[in-house]
Amino acid sequence: MSEAIRLEDVSKSFGEYEAVKDVSLTIEKGEFFSLLGPSGCGKTTTLRMLAGFEIPTEGRILLEGEPVEDVPPYERNVNMVFQSYALFEHLDVADNVAFGLKRKKVAKDEIRKRVEESLELVSLADRAKSHTNELSGGEKQRVALARALVNEPAVLLLDEPLGALDLKLRRQMQVELKQIQREVGITFVYVTHDQEEALAMSDRIAVMSDGEVVQCGVPEEVYEHPAEAFVAGFIGVSNLMEGIVQGKDKVKLASGQSVKAPLPEGCDKGEKVQLSVRPEKITLDDFERGMVTLEGTVAERVYQGVNTQVTISLGDGASVVALEQQTYRASADDRWEPGAKVKLGWHPDHCLVLR
Amino acid sequence: MDGLSLQWYQEFFNDSALRDSLFASLEIATVTMIVGTILGTMLAIGLVRSRAKWSPGANILMLVPLVVPEIVAGISALLIFSQVGLTLSIWTVVLAHITFSISYVTVVVRARLASMGTETEEAAMDLGATRWGSVRLVLLPGLWPAIVAAGLLTFALSFDDFVLSFFTTGEDVQPLPVRIWSAIRFGPSPTINAIGTLMMVVSISAIGLALLIPRLFGRRESGVKVLTAAEGG
Structure with missing residues (x-):
């Protein structure tokens, strides 16, 4: 694979405010790449720099090897799907889609052909002559997508494109977007604050916080091996427990108990760390060999259908959340009443030490 | 004077001086509108x-003519015109209007513009339109109903304006409202009533x-917004 986009030490300031700090990223051709982070983390500014709406204060942006940081949006071979769709209300669906091709002075016959094809791609072939305000939210989103894809850009930029849709439609569009991306093979750069969406759709994710990229990797890596407490907390639910390094692979928790945990390199004795265990990795009262076990009191139990969420107080102000699957063995109804003493445990491999 | 008659309308159209005033008013209103x-x-754009620093100041300055009493505006215009040495004519009326x-x-127009947001223009530029292209191809078509409505509103305001016209008109043919006012001083005539009716018809048609028009363009929101904005001003 060759690279589609390379960001080299890109920073962007608005007056005193530093929106993006020293971001370096490489995005491969054909990749579905997500920029994930809470609002104000700089992900949209980064995307807008790729589109050409913002010029970086420092650093370089290379599009297919060519520096583009000073190239205006209308001369860049990238297209964007906006959160608000930004359809042209005075044009019908087909003219909206044809807009980019007309600017490029493509021959009329070819415009017609390509508009038809891209409307077919987003399953809107029968709405070509519709007025944009007759469309539903999901349909508008598809028109916006077709309008961008018809230009066959080197990179498609998507700014929270599903943010305004309801949950069910969003799930459906996630699947469709991914299918379309596979079909056209264009590089997608996708901005979202929804971690589930990013995990489900992306080939790789860059997690951003305060204008910086804190971790970049495939979804499994970002979820299973978060580089920082921020990532662990932002992606999925994470149980963070305070502790002090006691020795080789030994951490003393605030409750006083020592547990086995794989330490990252260069951890000194006495160093303060955080232990992170995902809720689905914690088991209650049913242990295998080699597991770390602790004792606690059930604080709360929430039945969620597929599973039951149990919050366990560890007695020192700390608490952890465990998810119990409703398997045939579990009869959660008669177990774990609030106030009950319970033993919990996890495999040391599933526990992550964050500094 | 018994029964219905169109006699006074006929009299108005036969009076060449009055007719000239009507055309003068239409001319003033048309130029003002454009x-x-x-x-x-x-x-508005x-x-x-x-993002200029003086933008908020310009904003306030822009609202001043809406709140200043017309008589003050009329006298100010007259003072300025005489100080810079402009001869009062139909064109000084146009300038004031x-x-x-x-x-x-x-x-x-600003009300519509604010509701449109910047993303459609950015989308146009993203799709290959230059800055000017995005204004021409996306912004202006989007603003069109508001622009037409604003133009017609100005036409109506200019056409039946008296105070400003009175202070700024000169030796030329007087605008119709000023002419009517002079005519009334020599005693009321039914012709004046006929003219009044005609003027009302023109103004009401424009409004x-x-x-x-915004409704015909198929945008429910802009028509209402446009007029509430105008009333608010």
């Missing part, structure tokens, strides 16, 4: 889209069109 709408639209109509246009 120039005022263009300038007002440009100002500038005020909403510019344009000055105050810009504010109306700006208020009306009616201003209301109707």
Whole structure:
């Protein structure tokens, strides 16, 4: 694979405010790449720099090897799907889609052909002559997508494109977007604050916080091996427990108990760390060999259908959340009443030490 | 004088002086509408889209003509024209009318502009349109109903304006409202009533069109917004 986009030490300031700090990223051709982070983390500014709406204060942006940081949006071979769709209300669906091709002075016959094809791609072939305000939210989103894809850009930029849709439609569009991306093979750069969406759709994710990229990797890596407490907390639910390094692979928790945990390199004795265990990795009262076990009191139990969420107080102000699957063995109804003493445990491999 | 008659309308059209005044008023209103709408639209775009430091100041300045009593505006215009040595004519009336109509246009167009947001223009540029192209191909078509409504509103305001016209008119043919006023001083005539009716019809048609056109363009929101914005001003 060759690279589609390379960001080299890109920073962007608005007056005193530093929106993006020293971001370096490489995005491969054909990749579905997500920029994930809470609002104000700089992900949209980064995307807008790729589109050409913002010029970086420092650093370089290379599009297919060519520096583009000073190239205006209308001369860049990238297209964007906006959160608000930004359809042209005075044009019908087909003219909206044809807009980019007309600017490029493509021959009329070819415009017609390509508009038809891209409307077919987003399953809107029968709405070509519709007025944009007759469309539903999901349909508008598809028109916006077709309008961008018809230009066959080197990179498609998507700014929270599903943010305004309801949950069910969003799930459906996630699947469709991914299918379309596979079909056209264009590089997608996708901005979202929804971690589930990013995990489900992306080939790789860059997690951003305060204008910086804190971790970049495939979804499994970002979820299973978060580089920082921020990532662990932002992606999925994470149980963070305070502790002090006691020795080789030994951490003393605030409750006083020592547990086995794989330490990252260069951890000194006495160093303060955080232990992170995902809720689905914690088991209650049913242990295998080699597991770390602790004792606690059930604080709360929430039945969620597929599973039951149990919050366990560890007695020192700390608490952890465990998810119990409703398997045939579990009869959660008669177990774990609030106030009950319970033993919990996890495999040391599933526990992550964050500094 | 018994029963219904169109006699007084006929008299009006036979009176060449009155007819000239009508044409003068129509001319003033048309020029005011065209120039005022263009300038007002440009100002609205500038005020909403510019990040310049003086933008808030210009914003307040723009609203001044809407709140200043017309008689003050009329006397000020007269003072300025005589100080810079402009001979009062039909064109000084036009200048005065344009000055105050810009504010109306700006208020009306700005309301629509603010509701459109910047993303459609960015989308146009993203799809290969230059900055000017995005204005021409996306912004202006989007603003069109508001621009037309603002233009018609200015036409109506200019056509039946008396105070400003009274202070700024000169030796030329007087605008119709000023002519009517002079005529009344020599005693009321039924012709005046006929003219009054005609003027009302023209003004109401213009305002009616201003209301109707945004609807015909298929945008429910802008027509209502445009007029509430105008009333608010």
